[in-house]
Each structure stands twice: as structure tokens, then as C-alpha cells.
Amino acid sequence: MKDDLRRLKRPILYLMAPAYVVAGVLHFVVPELYVQIIPPIFPAALALVYLSGLAEIGVGIGLLIPRTQRYAAWATVALLVAIFPANVYMATHGVVIEGLPGGGDPSAAVRWGRLPLQAVLILLALWYTRPPAGTDPR
Numbered sequence: 001m002k003d004d005l006r007r008l009k010r011p012i013l014y015l016m017a018p019a020y021v022v023a024g025v026l027h028f029v030v031p032e033l034y035v036q037i038i039p040p041i042f043p044a045a046l047a048l049v050y051l052s053g054l055a056e057i058g059v060g061i062g063l064l065i066p067r068t069q070r071y072a073a074w075a076t077v078a079l080l081v082a083i084f085p086a087n088v089y090m091a092t093h094g095v096v097i098e099g100l101p102g103g104g105d106p107s108a109a110v111r112w113g114r115l116p117l118q119a120v121l122i123l124l125a126l127w128y129t130r131p132p133a134g135t136d137p138r
Helices: 004-030 033-036 045-064 067-093 106-126
Strands: none
Touching: 004 033, 004 045, 004 106, 033 045, 045 067, 067 106
16 A cells, blocks of 8 residues: 555646646736635735745745755645635635635535645645655755
């Protein structure tokens, strides 16, 4: 089973990294969608949307470069922790997202489902923080 998982590591990376880049680009294409899920306690919501978009693009690219992959994986963990309050806010406040294609009211299942998904994404990112088997961890 361990070998089966190891075989999946590269294909998952090639799905995960571009997904972060696309998500990051969307922060610049439709920032108003993301601004709506930033908890009101945080100042400068639009700046935070752009900053998190840049971070997502950066980690996505960094994950694809062997030399930066481990650092980018740790940065991905940090990013996912940093954006977690937005997902909690979205789940607990029934945020209706104005301008969302297909309607602006994500179901409760979608809003709450993002929270455990965040944990899965963190675990995946942590998987890439480990050096490849048989290499010097420095």
C-alpha cells in the first residue's frame, strides 16, 4: 500500500500545483467573489484577496520546482491555515456570494464541506514537505 501511495505522489502534485495557480489567478480575475468571504474583522479585504492570490500562484509554481518544492509545501500549509478563517466565516455565517455563477448561495454542505477539505489539503501539502526517499534531507 505504501508503494501505491508513493506512485500517486507525482500525479497528485501535477494536479495540485496547477490548481493553486488557477485559484490564485482567479483572485485577480474575480476578486469581488473572494472579498465577500473575508471575515469583517480583517481589514483591507481586497488587499488580502490579492495577497492570497499571489501566495497561491507562488506556492503552485514552487511545488513544481524540485529545488523549491519542500519550501513551497510548507508555504502551502501556512497559506491554508491563513485562509481557514474565511472558510469558517463562510460556513458559520451562511455567506451568500453575490456574482457567483450558478447562484450565490452555496449549500450548507458545500460551506461546511470546505472545512474538512482544508484538512485534507494540509495533509497533502505536508506529504511534499518530506524529502524523497533515499535523499539527504538537508
